[in-house]
Amino acid sequence: MAEKMLMKGNEAMAEAAMRAGCKLFFGYPITPQTEVAAYMAKKMPKIGGLFMQAESEVAAINMVYGAAGAGARVMTSSSSPGISLKSEGISYIAGSDLPCVIVNIVRGGPGLGGIQPAQSDYFQATKGGGHGDYHLVVLAPASVQEMVSLTAEAFDIADTYRMPVMIMGDGMLGQMMEPVEFENLPKREVPEKTWATTGTQMKRKKNIVNSLYIEPDALEKMNNERLERYELVKKNEVKVETVNAENADVVIVAYGVMARVAKTVMQMMEEKGIKVGVVRPITLWPFPTEEIAKVAESAKAFLSVEMSQGQMVEDVRLAVNGKKPVYFYGRNGGVVPSPDEICAEIEKIVGGMK
Amino acid sequence: MVKIDFKKRIVVVGHYGSGKTEFALNLAFKLRETGEKVTIIDLDIVNPYFRTKDAEKELTEAGIDIIAPVYANTNVDVPALPPNIYAAFEKEGYVIFDVGGDDDGATVLGRFKGQFDAAEYDMLGVVNTKRPLTTTKEEIVESLSAIERVSRLKFTGIINNTNISVETTPDIINSGTEICAAAAKELGTSLKLVSALEEIADTINADEVFPIKIRLKKW
Numbered sequence: 287m288a289e290k291m292l293m294k295g296n297e298a299m300a301e302a303a304m305r306a307g308c309k310l311f312f313g314y315p316i317t318p319q320t321e322v323a324a325y326m327a328k329k330m331p332k333i334g335g336l337f338m339q340a341e342s343e344v345a346a347i348n349m350v351y352g353a354a355g356a357g358a359r360v361m362t363s364s365s366s367p368g369i370s371l372k373s374e375g376i377s378y379i380a381g382s383d384l385p386c387v388i389v390n391i392v393r394g395g396p397g398l399g400g401i402q403p404a405q406s407d408y409f410q411a412t413k414g415g416g417h418g419d420y421h422l423v424v425l426a427p428a429s430v431q432e433m434v435s436l437t438a439e440a441f442d443i444a445d446t447y448r449m450p451v452m453i454m455g456d457g458m459l460g461q462m463m464e465p466v467e468f469e470n471l472p473k474r475e476v477p478e479k480t481w482a483t484t485g486t487q488m489k490r491k492k493n494i495v496n497s498l499y500i501e502p503d504a505l506e507k508m509n510n511e512r513l514e515r516y517e518l519v520k521k522n523e524v525k526v527e528t529v530n531a532e533n534a535d536v537v538i539v540a541y542g543v544m545a546r547v548a549k550t551v552m553q554m555m556e557e558k559g560i561k562v563g564v565v566r567p568i569t570l571w572p573f574p575t576e577e578i579a580k581v582a583e584s585a586k587a588f589l590s591v592e593m594s595q596g597q598m599v600e601d602v603r604l605a606v607n608g609k610k611p612v613y614f615y616g617r618n619g620g621v622v623p624s625p626d627e628i629c630a631e632i633e634k635i636v637g638g639m640k
Numbered sequence: 641m642v643k644i645d646f647k648k649r650i651v652v653v654g655h656y657g658s659g660k661t662e663f664a665l666n667l668a669f670k671l672r673e674t675g676e677k678v679t680i681i682d683l684d685i686v687n688p689y690f691r692t693k694d695a696e697k698e699l700t701e702a703g704i705d706i707i708a709p710v711y712a713n714t715n716v717d718v719p720a721l722p723p724n725i726y727a728a729f730e731k732e733g734y735v736i737f738d739v740g741g742d743d744d745g746a747t748v749l750g751r752f753k754g755q756f757d758a759a760e761y762d763m764l765g766v767v768n769t770k771r772p773l774t775t776t777k778e779e780i781v782e783s784l785s786a787i788e789r790v791s792r793l794k795f796t797g798i799i800n801n802t803n804i805s806v807e808t809t810p811d812i813i814n815s816g817t818e819i820c821a822a823a824a825k826e827l828g829t830s831l832k833l834v835s836a837l838e839e840i841a842d843t844i845n846a847d848e849v850f851p852i853k854i855r856l857k858k859w
Contacts, residue, residue: 291771292771292804293771301772321656325772401688457689463657465770
C-alpha cells in the first residue's frame with residue numbers, strides 16, 4: 287500500500303498537478319482556495335517549476351494563455367469572484383483551442399459574496415461564463431482523493447481535446463483534510479503539441495495562436511470544427527456515479543460534497559422504508575444526460591440538491607425530459623443543506639405521491 | 641498516565657494543518673478537569689474554516705472561557721485580533737493561545753513578547769509528520785525555527801500529533817514519535833506529549849500518550 291498523507295483538498299490538487307507535469311502556475315490569492323497558491327509557491331521552486339503571483343486575476347489568466355500557447359502544462363486557480371475576472375481570458379483560451387487547467391473553489395455569491403462553501407457557479411462553469419460558443423470540461427470531485435485523481439486526469443483531457451478543463455470544488459472540499467495517496471495516478475497517451483509556438487527553427491511553417499477571425503465564414507468554420515470535438519468529448523468523457531437508483535422512490539442528483547450528504551440521507555431514509563438513490567455527476571459538462579434518462583425509466587421522482595438557488599436542476603429536468611417529476615432543494619450563501627432538511631424534503635415528496 | 645505539567649501561559653503553534661486547534665481544545669478540557677480556571681484564545685489570523693469558535697458551545701458548557709475575534713466564522717475575511725486580548729495576560733488560571741499556522745500565523749505573537757517574558761510561558765510545537773513539508777526531522781526544524789524567529793519566543797516542548805484522520809494506526813503515530821523526538825532535540829527541547837484518539841491510546845508505544853477526542857465539528 288502506498289504511504290498516505292493528510293492533506294487539505296487545495297494542497298492535494300496542487301501536489302497532483304505538479305506530479306502530472308504542471309511546472310507553471312499563475313494565480314492571485316482568494317479565500318477559500320489560497321492554499322493551492324501557497325503550496326505551489328513553496329514547492330514549485332524545488333522541482334524547477336515556476337509559481338507566479340500575478341498582479342490580478344486578469345493578468346494571471348492571460349499568463350496562462352501565453353504559457354498554454356507555448357505548449358506548457360499550466361494551471362491557475364481561484365474562487366468565484368476571481369473566476370468572473372478570468373472569464374474573458376478563458377473565452378480567449380477556448381477560442382484559441384488551447385489546453386489548460388482552471389480550478390474554481392466556489393464560495394457564496396453573487397458579487398463579493400462570502401467565503402463559505404457554495405455551488406452557485408454551476409451556470410458560469412457549464413453554460414459559458416465568458417462570451418461565445420464554447421465549453422469547458424467541468425470536473426466535480428467529492429473527496430480529497432478524487433481531487434487528486436481528477437486533477438491529474440484534467441491535464442490529459444485538456445491536451446487530448448485542446449480545450450480548458452475546470453475542476454470545480456467548493457470551500458468545504460478545498461479546506462477539509464483527508465488521507466490521500468499519489469500512487470497510480472491516471473495517465474493517458476496524449477497527442478504531440480505540433481501547434482505550440484515554440485519557434486520554427488527554420489524547419490517548419492510558423493504556428494499562430496489566435497482567436498480573431500475577420501471573415502464570418504472562417505470563424506464559423508473554426509467554431510464548427512470545435513463543435514465536432516465537443517461532440518467527441520460528450521461521447522467519451524462523461525463520468526457519473528449511480529448508487530441504488532433503480533426503482534428508487536426518490537433519486538437525489540447531487541455533486542461534490544452534496545453527494546456525500548446525499549449518501550447519508552440515503553441510509554437515513556432506508557431505515558424509514560423509503561428507497562432513495564443517488565446520481566452523482568462527476569463531469570458537470572459533459573452532463574450525464576443519458577444516465578439520468580435511463581434512471582428515469584424506473585425511478586419515481588428526482589430531487590436535485592445543491593448549494594445554490596437551483597442551477598443543475600435545469601439540466602436534470604432536460605435529462606428527465608418530463609418522464610418523472612423533478613424537485614429541487616437548496617441552501618445558498620455559504621449554508622450547507624443538512625441531512626435532516628433533505629430527509630424532510632423527501633418525506634414531503636413521497637407523501638405527495640401517495 | 642502522562643502528567644500534564646505546564647506553565648499557566650501556554651502557546652500552541654505549529655505547521656499549517658498540524659492539528660493545533662484540536663490539540664489546544666483537548667488540552668483546555670484536560671486542564672479544566674484539574675479545577676483550575678481555563679481560558680482559550682483564538683489567535684488564528686490565517687485560517688477561515690475549522691476554528692476554536694466552532695467548539696464554543698462545548699467549551700462554555702465545560703466552564704472554559706473563550707476569547708475569539710469578533711468576525712471569526714463569519715464572511716468577513718480579514719485578519720483581526722480579539723479586542724480584549726491584553727486582558728488575557730491578567731486572567732487567573734491557565735490561558736491557552738491557539739495561534740495560526742506556520743510563521744505567517746505566529747507573526748502575531750511577536751508583539752506580545754514583553755507580556756510573555758513577564759509571565760512564565762510554555763510554547764508547544766504541534767507536529768503531524770503525515771502533513772506535507774513536515775515529514776522529516778529537517779523539515780520540522782526548518783518550519784519550527786521560522787516560528788521561533790517571528791514569535792521571538794522559544795519552544796519548551798514538542799507535541800507529536802501525527803495522524804491521517806480516521807485511518808490512523810498505532811504504527812503511524814509511533815513513526816511520528818521518533819521523528820518528533822529527534823526534531824525536538826535539535827531544537828534544544830524535548831517531546832512532551834504524543835496525542836492519540838482515546839480509542840487507540842492504550843496501544844501507543846510511548847510514555848507521553850495524551851488521549852484526545854475530535855472536538856471540531858465534522859459536517
